[in-house]
Amino acid sequence: xxxxxxxxxxxxxxxxxxxxxxxxxxxxxxxxxxxxxxxxxxxxxxxxxxxxxxxxxxxxxxxxxxxxxxxxxxxxxxxxxxxxxxxxxxxxxxxxxxxxxxxxxxxxxxxxxxxxxxxxxxxxxxxxxxxxxxxxxxxxxxxxxxxxxxxxxxxxxxxxxxxxxxxxxxxxxxxxxxxxxxxxxxxxxxxxxxxxxxxxxxxxxxxxxxxxxxxxxxxxxxxxxxxxxxxxxxxxxxxxxxxxxxxxxxxxxxxxxxxxxxxxxxxxxxxxxxxxx
Amino acid sequence: xxxxxxxxxxxxxxxxxxxxxxxxxxxxxxxxxxxxxxxxxxxxxxxxxxxxxxxxxxxxxxxxxxxxxxxxxxxxxxxxxxxxxxxxxxxxxxxxxxxxxxxxxxxxxxxxxxxxxxxxxxxxxxxxxxxxxxxxxxxxxxxxxxxxxxxxxxxxxxxxxxxxxxxxxxxxxxxxxxxxxxxxxxxxxxxxxxxxxxxxxxxxxxxxxxxxxxxxxxxxxxxxxxxxxxxxxxxxxxxxxxxxxxxxxxxxxxxxxxxxxxxxxxxxxxxxxxxxxxxxxxxxxxxxxxxxxxxxxxxxxxxxxxxxxxxxxxxxxxxxx
Numbered sequence: 001x002x003x004x005x006x007x008x009x010x011x012x013x014x015x016x017x018x019x020x021x022x023x024x025x026x027x028x029x030x031x032x033x034x035x036x037x038x039x040x041x042x043x044x045x046x047x048x049x050x051x052x053x054x055x056x057x058x059x060x061x062x063x064x065x066x067x068x069x070x071x072x073x074x075x076x077x078x079x080x081x082x083x084x085x086x087x088x089x090x091x092x093x094x095x096x097x098x099x100x101x102x103x104x105x106x107x108x109x110x111x112x113x114x115x116x117x118x119x120x121x122x123x124x125x126x127x128x129x130x131x132x133x134x135x136x137x138x139x140x141x142x143x144x145x146x147x148x149x150x151x152x153x154x155x156x157x158x159x160x161x162x163x164x165x166x167x168x169x170x171x172x173x174x175x176x177x178x179x180x181x182x183x184x185x186x187x188x189x190x191x192x193x194x195x196x197x198x199x200x201x202x203x204x205x206x207x208x209x210x211x212x213x214x215x216x217x218x219x220x221x222x223x224x225x226x227x228x229x230x231x232x233x234x235x236x237x238x239x240x241x242x243x244x245x246x247x248x249x250x251x252x253x254x255x256x257x258x259x260x261x262x263x264x265x266x267x268x269x270x271x272x273x274x275x276x277x
Numbered sequence: 278x279x280x281x282x283x284x285x286x287x288x289x290x291x292x293x294x295x296x297x298x299x300x301x302x303x304x305x306x307x308x309x310x311x312x313x314x315x316x317x318x319x320x321x322x323x324x325x326x327x328x329x330x331x332x333x334x335x336x337x338x339x340x341x342x343x344x345x346x347x348x349x350x351x352x353x354x355x356x357x358x359x360x361x362x363x364x365x366x367x368x369x370x371x372x373x374x375x376x377x378x379x380x381x382x383x384x385x386x387x388x389x390x391x392x393x394x395x396x397x398x399x400x401x402x403x404x405x406x407x408x409x410x411x412x413x414x415x416x417x418x419x420x421x422x423x424x425x426x427x428x429x430x431x432x433x434x435x436x437x438x439x440x441x442x443x444x445x446x447x448x449x450x451x452x453x454x455x456x457x458x459x460x461x462x463x464x465x466x467x468x469x470x471x472x473x474x475x476x477x478x479x480x481x482x483x484x485x486x487x488x489x490x491x492x493x494x495x496x497x498x499x500x501x502x503x504x505x506x507x508x509x510x511x512x513x514x515x516x517x518x519x520x521x522x523x524x525x526x527x528x529x530x531x532x533x534x535x536x537x538x539x540x541x542x543x544x545x546x547x548x549x550x551x552x553x554x555x556x557x558x559x560x561x562x563x564x565x566x567x568x569x570x571x572x573x574x575x576x577x578x579x580x581x582x583x584x585x586x587x588x589x590x591x592x593x594x595x596x597x598x
Binding site for chain 1: 295298299300301302303304306307309310311313314316317318319320321322324325328336338378382385386396397398399400401402403405406407408409410411413414415416417418423424425428457461465514518520521524525528542545546549550555558559562563565566569570573
């Protein structure tokens with residue numbers, strides 16, 4: 001009986017999965033294809049998924065007519081510095097919360113964790129005003145300031161340190177006369193490979209994709225990130241669809257490469273942390 | 278006053294030298310992190326509440342205390358009420374559709390295989406991609422004259438639609454695009470949940486003669502309830518924060534008519550950073566915060582109650598209550 005009722009269902013299942021998957025990838029293929037088309041083909045009708053002539057002209061144009069090289073460098077700088085900062089703050093705080101006892105510890109831990117549920121959009125106005133006071137508006141430091149910490153990073157590090165680093169190991173190092181910082185740097189930190197990998201991916205992805213904060217904190221193009229530059233150029237200036245799609249490709253590629261290389265880890269980590277805050 | 282002495286004083290345990298060093302390390306290490314947190318998050322969150330009770334001028338958010346006036350004005354402001362309604366509409370539909378599709382996909386992919394791993398990757402692709410480039414390409418897909426969507430629809434004889442041009446379709450278009458963006462995330466969470474369900478439960482039901490549909494609705498779905506709640510709440514919260522795709526798709530000549538898809542964060546952004554009505558915009562942010570808080574508490578409340586109920590049931594079973 002199974003054979004009769006099962007077969008059509010299995011076919012239906014695969015057809016719907018395939019249809020869904022093509023809807024998922026089609027916009028990406030469309031982006032890639034448009035970015036490789038010469039100007040007269042971009043607006044051809046009917047639309048063509050595969051360009052007749054493949055050209056990298058749009059990629060040249062996007063760098064030549066708009067400061068996209070600058071935007072790219074800004075994004076790379078912002079995302080990597082933010083990742084490093086988040087790794088440092090998360091591992092230090094995660095270690096302290098995992099292995100030390102002091103008054104106010106749980107209060108501070110809950111305080112850092114509970115802010116994760118409040119999105120930037122809720123407090124961006126006072127944050128912006130603080131930046132005005134500090135003179136950090138339209139400066140790189142103002143751009144990166146909200147991205148130096150990550151609640152889930154701290155939480156994740158704490159969990160990992162509690163699970164994987166025994167107290168005896170730390171005590172042994174203390175008996176050998178190592179200072180606390182020394183213990184952190186040469187005993188604890190080298191053991192954090194796993195969580196460091198996972199947190200780097202989230203941190204980089206999150207900062208790279210940031211839009212509303214760069215939008216309000218920067219005023220000069222020199223500081224624009226890839227996302228902001230794309231968002232602005234797609235309507236404010238007359239840049240054609242070809243170059244805009246080339247720019248879009250460039251802004252996707254770094255994250256895409258990371259994802260394809262570390263797919264398993266990303267998916268696991270995301271289900272654990274919720275990828276926010 | 279107690280006498281401070283270097284010898285151990287009675288009643289108070291003196292920290293040993295190691296303990297003292299540990300304490301010093303803990304404080305010096307955590308202090309900078311807490312300071313950054315305070316500066317970029319905790320203080321601004323509290324300040325936002327403060328701002329919402331003040332009339333502001335450019336450069337001075339705390340010009341004059343006006344109590345709840347900002348909030349009263351908000352709910353008399355057509356644009357704010359419209360953005361609140363639009364955002365709710367957006368959040369409800371994005372959540373419903375993304376959850377429904379995600380459950381379906383997870384059900385289809387729950388048996389591990391090479392193909393399912395590939396599908397997982399593909400469906401997850403939009404989740405990790407930044408919003409701006411995908412919003413840009415979707416805007417182009419929705420183009421009334423040259424867009425891919427109208428072309429595909431023309432195969433079945435549907436006349437070209439100005440997706441982002443008209444208020445009704447603009448909202449639908451942005452919802453479709455947003456469902457496409459997050460469905461993979463929800464799917465992965467459901468997959469984890471489904472793969473955790475012991476095979477023996479399903480086999481037992483099958484032996485008792487349950488059909489596939491019965492197994493799904495009577496066994497899998499009830500077991501997924503906590504995960505379902507989590508996904509519903511997270512999706513709704515994230516949808517209430519919608520901004521980037523609205524900003525991209527409403528800007529420029531191909532863009533949607535502004536107010537049709539005006540959302541809360543968009544309204545906050547315009548009031549605060551275009552019209553410099555800081556206090557007013559802060560009040561809007563407070564409303565957004567309260568919505569998010571309510572949703573979070575709802576989740577904790579329901580799952581908390583459930584746990585308590587389960588515990589009570591367990592105790593009763595054991596004859597303890």
